[in-house]
Amino acid sequence: MNSNFYPHYDLAGRIQHSKIDFGVGDMKPMRTSRVETTESPDFKQVFSGLLENFNAEVNAPDNMIKDVMSGNQNVDVHDVMIAMAKSEITVNIATQAVGKVINAYDRIMQIQV
Secondary structure (H helix, E strand, C coil): CCCCCCCCCCHHHHCCCCHHHHCCCCCCCCCCCCCCCCCCCCHHHHHHHHHHHHHHHHHHHHHHHHHHHCCCCCCCHHHHHHHHHHHHHHHHHHHHHHHHHHHHHHHHHHCCC
16 A cells, blocks of 8 residues: 555644643643542531521621611612622522431432342
8 A cells, every 4th residue: 555645644733622632721720630639528517618608698788787777888779789689599508408418418318139
């Protein structure tokens, strides 16, 4: 066979690299490092942190309203409305998450061993 018949392509040179391959600035490349870490917090720490954030988000509009009523000039009515929208979204997400956890628990309990 004639070796000139087959075209020779520089495939390595034709690969287009992305930000994921090399990283951007100080950010490490994503594809070369492991996703999970051994220093991850346990289940209890994760959910206690989520509950603390939930309480802070839900109480934020009330605290802002108190500041507006007391005459604090640093808080605007628009900020209160944004905090209320964030609080509503947080409650909706928490409700959905609780529903999913309960469904998962029910399915696990239905498994016959």
